[in-house]
Amino acid sequence: MIAIISLTALGVALGLGLGLAARFLRVEQDDGLASEIEAMLPGSQCGQCGFPGCGPAAAALASGSAPVTLCPPGGSALVRQLADKLGVKAQTSGMKESVPMLAVVEEALCIGCTKCFRVCPTDAIVGAPKQIHNVLREACTGCGKCVDVCPTMAVSMMPMPVTLQSWVWHKPAPAVAPAVAA
Amino acid sequence: MSHISHAPHAHAPTSISRVMWLVIAALVPATLFSIWLNGWPALLLWLVTVGSAVFAEFFCLRLAQRPAAPVLADGSAVLTGWLLALSLPAWAPWWIGALGAIFAVVVVKQVFGGLGQNLFNPAMAARVMLLIAFPVELTTWVQPAPLFSADALSLSQSFALTFLGQMPSSFAALSGATTLGHIKTELTRDISVTQALAAHGQSMSASLFGLHGGSLGETAALLLAAGGLALIALRVITWHIPLAVLAGVALPALLLHANDPARYLDVTTHLLSGGLILGAFFIATDPVTSPGSPRGQLIFGFSVGLLTWLIRTYGGYPEAVAFAVILMNALTPVIDRYVRPRIYGHASKAASKKGAAS
Amino acid sequence: MVRWGVHPDARKQAASPQDIERLPLPAMLHIPLLQHSGAPAKPVVSVGQHVLKGELLGARQGNISAPVHAPTSGTVVAISDYPAPHPSGLGVLSISLEPDGEDRWIELTETDPFSLTPAQIAERVAAAGVVGMGGATFPSSVKMLLGKRSQVHTLLVNGSECEPYLSCDDRLMRERAAKIVEGIRIVLHAVGATKALCGIENNKPAAIEAMRHAAADFAAIEVIALPTRYPMGSDRQLIHVLTGQEVPSDGRSADVGVLVHNVGTLYAIQQAVRFGRPLISRVVTVAGGAVARPRNLDVLIGTPARLLVEHCGGLREPPARLLMGGPMMGLQLPSLDAPIIKGSSGILALGAHEIAQEQPSPCIRCGQCVSACPMNLMPFEMSAHIRIGDLDAVQGIKDCISCGSCSYVCPAHIPLSHYFDYAKGELTARERGKMRQESIRQLTSARKERLEREAREKAEAAARRKAERERAKAATAKEATS
Numbered sequence A: 001m002i003a004i005i006s007l008t009a010l011g012v013a014l015g016l017g018l019g020l021a022a023r024f025l026r027v028e029q030d031d032g033l034a035s036e037i038e039a040m041l042p043g044s045q046c047g048q049c050g051f052p053g054c055g056p057a058a059a060a061l062a063s064g065s066a067p068v069t070l071c072p073p074g075g076s077a078l079v080r081q082l083a084d085k086l087g088v089k090a091q092t093s094g095m096k097e098s099v100p101m102l103a104v105v106e107e108a109l110c111i112g113c114t115k116c117f118r119v120c121p122t123d124a125i126v127g128a129p130k131q132i133h134n135v136l137r138e139a140c141t142g143c144g145k146c147v148d149v150c151p152t153m154a155v156s157m158m159p160m161p162v163t164l165q166s167w168v169w170h171k172p173a174p175a176v177a178p179a180v181a182a
Numbered sequence B: 001m002s003h004i005s006h007a008p009h010a011h012a013p014t015s016i017s018r019v020m021w022l023v024i025a026a027l028v029p030a031t032l033f034s035i036w037l038n039g040w041p042a043l044l045l046w047l048v049t050v051g052s053a054v055f056a057e058f059f060c061l062r063l064a065q066r067p068a069a070p071v072l073a074d075g076s077a078v079l080t081g082w083l084l085a086l087s088l089p090a091w092a093p094w095w096i097g098a099l100g101a102i103f104a105v106v107v108v109k110q111v112f113g114g115l116g117q118n119l120f121n122p123a124m125a126a127r128v129m130l131l132i133a134f135p136v137e138l139t140t141w142v143q144p145a146p147l148f149s150a151d152a153l154s155l156s157q158s159f160a161l162t163f164l165g166q167m168p169s170s171f172a173a174l175s176g177a178t179t180l181g182h183i184k185t186e187l188t189r190d191i192s193v194t195q196a197l198a199a200h201g202q203s204m205s206a207s208l209f210g211l212h213g214g215s216l217g218e219t220a221a222l223l224l225a226a227g228g229l230a231l232i233a234l235r236v237i238t239w240h241i242p243l244a245v246l247a248g249v250a251l252p253a254l255l256l257h258a259n260d261p262a263r264y265l266d267v268t269t270h271l272l273s274g275g276l277i278l279g280a281f282f283i284a285t286d287p288v289t290s291p292g293s294p295r296g297q298l299i300f301g302f303s304v305g306l307l308t309w310l311i312r313t314y315g316g317y318p319e320a321v322a323f324a325v326i327l328m329n330a331l332t333p334v335i336d337r338y339v340r341p342r343i344y345g346h347a348s349k350a351a352s353k354k355g356a357a358s
Numbered sequence C: 001m002v003r004w005g006v007h008p009d010a011r012k013q014a015a016s017p018q019d020i021e022r023l024p025l026p027a028m029l030h031i032p033l034l035q036h037s038g039a040p041a042k043p044v045v046s047v048g049q050h051v052l053k054g055e056l057l058g059a060r061q062g063n064i065s066a067p068v069h070a071p072t073s074g075t076v077v078a079i080s081d082y083p084a085p086h087p088s089g090l091g092v093l094s095i096s097l098e099p100d101g102e103d104r105w106i107e108l109t110e111t112d113p114f115s116l117t118p119a120q121i122a123e124r125v126a127a128a129g130v131v132g133m134g135g136a137t138f139p140s141s142v143k144m145l146l147g148k149r150s151q152v153h154t155l156l157v158n159g160s161e162c163e164p165y166l167s168c169d170d171r172l173m174r175e176r177a178a179k180i181v182e183g184i185r186i187v188l189h190a191v192g193a194t195k196a197l198c199g200i201e202n203n204k205p206a207a208i209e210a211m212r213h214a215a216a217d218f219a220a221i222e223v224i225a226l227p228t229r230y231p232m233g234s235d236r237q238l239i240h241v242l243t244g245q246e247v248p249s250d251g252r253s254a255d256v257g258v259l260v261h262n263v264g265t266l267y268a269i270q271q272a273v274r275f276g277r278p279l280i281s282r283v284v285t286v287a288g289g290a291v292a293r294p295r296n297l298d299v300l301i302g303t304p305a306r307l308l309v310e311h312c313g314g315l316r317e318p319p320a321r322l323l324m325g326g327p328m329m330g331l332q333l334p335s336l337d338a339p340i341i342k343g344s345s346g347i348l349a350l351g352a353h354e355i356a357q358e359q360p361s362p363c364i365r366c367g368q369c370v371s372a373c374p375m376n377l378m379p380f381e382m383s384a385h386i387r388i389g390d391l392d393a394v395q396g397i398k399d400c401i402s403c404g405s406c407s408y409v410c411p412a413h414i415p416l417s418h419y420f421d422y423a424k425g426e427l428t429a430r431e432r433g434k435m436r437q438e439s440i441r442q443l444t445s446a447r448k449e450r451l452e453r454e455a456r457e458k459a460e461a462a463a464r465r466k467a468e469r470e471r472a473k474a475a476t477a478k479e480a481t482s
């Protein structure tokens, strides 16, 4: 009993101490942070985050006014890096893990106008004028810019297909949840 | 997705309930013997304690709105109650058993999150709580009065004793201390261990067969050891903790007794009294509250033994096993954190850290 | 002394007394182009093309890859996705071959293996598409070259076959011991090793006897009876038991001077090097409580699993689980349509009483998993971290060999090895994500450069044109004035 109480007390004291330390020892953030963060972002200026580009998004992240989960092309890997950088807790579990998307060109509809090719921030679309265009799976960030510019609506987004090589085991269902009493 | 099953597709014929019920089965012979030895009051106390533990578990599960039947069937509540019952004085009043069992299940186990989550061994935590809160009831021992013997209490007398606290007048004279308690008292009066032991009229064979005063289950050392060995043979527990506990007590006892027999008790008396066998085989081996790795288990067991010896020899409480177990329970997470097996292919501790970090 | 491991019920008695039997030619074969670890093979045939037995269907591409060959003569009828023998049931690019019934080989010539140089042997093994047949399916030639380069001194022959039910290696050793022994000598010759230790679990006395007999004339080959314990057949455990050495965590077996090959692989190597026969068939154990007459079958790669089971008398009860491989590490098959591949050691149809079905309950920290783990990990702690999503705190996940011993013994029926495979997949996905991000950044900057370059070129071109125009203008002006 005494042991329980003393352990609890110890835990509470340590927890408080850590909390206070985190509050007072927080490193003052310098202006370099924003540019450092910008270097971490994909840099494709795709605007999926709702900011006009990666620079403004980085500034918002540095000032703490944007969540670390803002960048869809970055995926959960970027979330974790950002969380580490900013010293916040990565809320990957809460983040609705957006399925990575991929642009596909419907060959029958493509007229080879090269509009999509010109807007793609990562040069993920290959093709020449008057020829059918194609999307490179490895390079497409799923930003969807090409979809909007295609005059014949030949481009559409679809979830990145799972292949034998990218397939992974799902997380096992948890055991019978431990009782939470009192 | 979840209809895909991951390997292995076969499983060893084991389950938590099998483990629990096997441990219980190993306790049965010693329990029956104790009940015979201590008469009807022992049976009543045992019933009340086990019943209270099961009821408390049921109540908690209900409160948490979880189905009770499967969890109760795993036998862990029965085992907790059973172990507690075995560690109580046979003639303790009913409410001691009930209170202890409820405390063990509700406060020590369920509040921590149920089976597998508790830091402390529920039965021993309850026993320590009882000892601190009700020292008188917990240290009143009687000389055994076996069932069907001339001295034995009748069933109705037993009811009166256990539930109403009425000690039959003829029995006052039979009250006696346990071996260790007796020696503790005598030592404070400057009587040497040897004299005290002789005066206590305690023979070794009596200890072996449990024919002496003590708690319900502290008395039948041989039967308990047999049950424990059976569990080792069935691979329900491993040999590490029991052996280490016994060694932890025996080594210092051996050394110091050889040095000064008048001050220090001998090994055999140490091993056979005070519920050490019960503790070594059934309580310290509680999986939930002991370390997971073999090396951690050796350290844990030896420390329990050593602490037991220390508390018995220098501390205030003669019945030291419970304290030793609780203290080491608190250290179990630390042991598990630092004492881990060396991972195959890792040269040293530093290497394994590197593997974890990468 | 071996402290790790578990003793699953072997259940080999049904299939192990049965001689290897050849499965009749199926009506259709589906040969996946990815049957090995590494890059998939690239199809080199076209639909409608007639091929001979042993003809190349898919060529290896990349350093770690293996070719696939026609298991019999016939016509290529499709090159398309076909369900892989994998729990996901995902499609994998496969070549569907309709046998013509003649089973006509390409031209083969017999060569004396010992007249070849090590490089030639490795090339033959590579060209024959031999991969590890114990299940790891790593291209054997790559392993041999690596062994040669790191000057291994000992070849360990893995005949342990520690998975329950399976007896294909057992039968192979009993029936084709001489060929396996020649395979051993070929590999010794090819990598320059001086000694071969052949480990066989002591529950296969006939195989030990046969191998001892076949190896009697070769002093370099020693057959050793191993204690029966799962996972004895895992490379790292076998190495430790046979040589007393541990492979460093981030190293390979070659680092401790040994090379491990499974007996099935050695047989395939012998066939490839002596006769030039590519790996187009293998021995498969068909067993499990739901199978009417368990057997060992010699099967062409690409044969649908259903035909094997039908040949064994079909199912006598609805199977509770279909597996490719053994029950400890095998993969669940969504259906029996999946084809046999190079790494398929068994097709099991288990009855309801044979499989683990209990629901997991909370961990009681009993430490059984710790004692069972052959890698000395602490599975209960690892799974606890993974369960709450704290993958960074998991110690030793990279060392876990997914053997399943921990899950097998856990009284709480916690799917420990499933947790570890999930965590490994998640960590790999993270790694991939990071690499992807990196490549996207590179692509973006490449594009920026391209745009700048184009703009510059355009500007230069414009400037040039302007200059020319100016010159032309000046010239005409001069002409006009003159």
Ligand code: SF4
Pocket (backbone or CB within 6 Å): A102, A103, A119, A120, A121, A122, A123, A124, A125, A135, A139, A140, A141, A142, A143, A144, A145, A146, A147
């Ligand atoms: S979605 Fe379209 S524009 Fe965006 S990266 Fe992919 S191909 Fe390029």
Ligand code: SF4
Pocket (backbone or CB within 6 Å): A105, A109, A110, A111, A112, A113, A114, A115, A116, A117, A132, A133, A149, A150, A151, A152, A153, A154, A155
């Ligand atoms: S914008 Fe549409 S039509 Fe134009 S090239 Fe791209 S896909 Fe073809």
Ligand code: SF4
Pocket (backbone or CB within 6 Å): B292, C362, C363, C364, C365, C366, C367, C368, C369, C370, C379, C380, C406, C409, C410, C411, C412, C413, C414, C416
């Ligand atoms: S075997 Fe299962 S119950 Fe025991 S410690 Fe390991 S995970 Fe927990």
Ligand code: SF4
Pocket (backbone or CB within 6 Å): C372, C373, C374, C375, C376, C377, C379, C399, C400, C401, C402, C403, C404, C405, C406, C407, C416, C417, C420
């Ligand atoms: S932790 Fe990994 S290596 Fe250890 S027993 Fe489990 S699956 Fe096997």
